[in-house]
């Protein structure tokens with residue numbers, strides 16, 4: 351936490367990288383030139399996370415999605431998306447703990463991350479609940495379309511209010527339609543933080559999110575919208591995530607009965 355806060359402070363004082371120089375030299379995506387996109391083939395492992403799948407689709411992680419080291423994740427999410435070094439350690443380490451594996455020596459396949467209610471949870475924005483979609487490795491065209499069409503910002507870009515609104519809708523729809531629905535406060539916050547990357551790393555830009563969410567492809571020329579030298583810290587990220595989460599209103603109370611509406 352102290353490490354993260356220090357990086358957040360340095361980020362505030364240090365100049366941003368130029369928009370076309372966010373990815374460091376020598377790494378995939380330098381100058382907006384991403385390795386070739388190859389959609390997943392039969393037998394490749396994919397997961398519920400669009401960002402990790404996109405890295406595998408471009409060969410930044412092994413295209414098979416298998417035998418990935420946690421260290422490799424740390425290094426590649428740093429250079430690909432410009433998360434802070436603290437974030438890049440925290441999340442893979444959290445994943446290793448969830449899988450009871452050793453961060454420094456063990457490997458995983460992308461689909462291993464889909465342990466239900468480990469990180470993966472119900473009411474996601476791009477996947478049907480696991481009760482309806484056992485293979486969480488592919489985006490749901492219905493949900494992605496709905497998400498991409500909900501933006502009210504300039505050019506249809508996504509805003510924090512849009513994410514709160516659509517998350518509330520998803521939670522209500524899952525709670526009513528999925529007999530096995532569960533979502534702890536913890537997973538609500540995960541959900542909001544995962545979806546808030548669409549606002550931070552992607553700046554909510556619809557044009558970029560179309561290929562990213564529908565094909566899990568990084569658009570040509572794209573670089574992270576976070577341009578701080580030490581990337582997106584947990585401290586900075588919280589200032590997006592918390593308003594999104596607190597802005598979520600479910601359309602029904604927890605007992606599933608319609609709310610009493612005031613008569614006009």
Ligand code: HEM
Nearest residue numbers: 398399401431441445469470471474475476477544547551
């Ligand atoms: C490095 C470690 C990471 C791990 C272990 C991880 C894991 C996951 C998992 C398991 C989910 C599914 C949660 C759910 O049920 O909705 C998820 C969702 C998501 N992740 Fe990641 N992720 C990582 C990094 C990233 C990065 C770097 C980004 C963005 C640049 C990102 C963006 C997203 C988004 C947008 C979702 C939400 C999809 C939805 O709501 O359907 N993730 N992640």
Ligand SMILES: *[C@@H]1O[C@H](CO)[C@@H](O)[C@H](O)[C@H]1NC(C)=O
Nearest residue numbers: 412414415416417418457459
């Ligand atoms: C993963 O690594 C193990 C051990 O190093 C090896 O036996 C296996 O063939 C590898 N699998 C893939 C898909 O590369």
Ligand SMILES: *[C@@H]1O[C@H](CO)[C@@H](O)[C@H](O)[C@H]1NC(C)=O
Nearest residue numbers: 420421424425426428438439
């Ligand atoms: C994370 O990756 C960076 C390189 O990007 C490396 O310097 C650092 O030692 C790695 N940290 C861990 C804990 O693996």
Ligand SMILES: *[C@@H]1O[C@H](CO)[C@@H](O)[C@H](O)[C@H]1NC(C)=O
Nearest residue numbers: 441444468469540543544547
């Ligand atoms: C996604 O959620 C997991 C836990 O559910 C969390 O560890 C991780 O930080 C989140 N990823 C992002 C990019 O917010």
Ligand SMILES: *[C@@H]1O[C@H](CO)[C@@H](O)[C@H](O)[C@H]1NC(C)=O
Nearest residue numbers: 351354355539584585586588
């Ligand atoms: C971010 O917010 C969460 C939830 O309130 C909190 O547990 C965490 O400590 C915060 N992290 C930072 C770095 O501010």
